Amino acid sequence: QVQLVESGGGLVQTGGSLRLSCAASGRTVSSYAMGWFRQAPGKDREFVAAVSRSGGSTKYADSVKGRFTISRDNAKNTVYLEINSLKPEDTAVYYCNAVHPLGLTTRLWDYWGQGTQVTVSA
Numbered sequence: 343q344v345q346l347v348e349s350g351g352g353l354v355q356t357g358g359s360l361r362l363s364c365a366a367s368g369r370t371v372s373s374y375a376m377g378w379f380r381q382a383p384g385k386d387r388e389f390v391a392a393v394s395r396s397g398g399s400t401k402y403a404d405s406v407k408g409r410f411t412i413s414r415d416n417a418k419n420t421v422y423l424e425i426n427s428l429k430p431e432d433t434a435v436y437y438c439n440a441v442h443p444l445g446l447t448t449r450l451w452d453y454w455g456q457g458t459q460v461t462v463s464a
Contacts, residue, residue, distance in 0.1 A: 344368040346438055346455030353461045354428055362423040362458055364438030372416035377441035378423045379449065380434035381457075387437070391423060392446035401446040405431075428462045435459050 350362040362378070377392035391412040392401045400412055411424040421438055435457035440450035 344451065344453070346453075348436060348438055348455050348458040351436060351458030351460045353463065355463050356429060358428050358462070359424070359426045360428070360460060362425065362436055362460075364421040364423075364455070366419050366421075366438075371414070371419045371421065371440075374440040374450065375443045375446055376412075376414060376421045376438060377446065377449065378410075378412060378421070378436055378438050380432075380436045380460075382431075382434040385434075389447045390436070392441045393421065394443065394446065399446070425460070428460075430462045430464050432460060433462050 345367045347365045348362060350360055352360060354360060375392060375394050378390040379387050380390050381387040390403050390406055391410050393412045393414050397414050402410060409427045414421045437454050437457045442448040442450055
């Protein structure tokens with residue numbers, strides 16, 4: 343059973359930056375394309391960004407393009423999400439998960455970690 347532990351969230355002002363981390367145990371992350379998702383209060387969980395197994399391909403939701411950067415360190419079994427130019431509408435709990443290698447937007451595993459809260463003040 344894989345365990346996903348997201349961290350790095352916090353309270354920031356509009357325009358601020360954060361770096362989120364997703365550490366996995368129980369499975370080798372390097373075997374999977376990985377992605378980040380987020381869920382705002384009262385809304386469904388949505389796709390944010392994904393990176394291929396090798397790190398050579400990435401995909402982003404239109405709402406975060408140019409502001410978020412996903413990366414991975416397979417040696418550390420960790421995936422990162424650098425988030426810049428934060429907006430109040432980015433406020434959400436952020437989660438990571440494996441994603442289907444075709445399309446990179448569909449989560450692969452049925453289980454989620456606890457997520458990390460990002461709150462952006464106006």
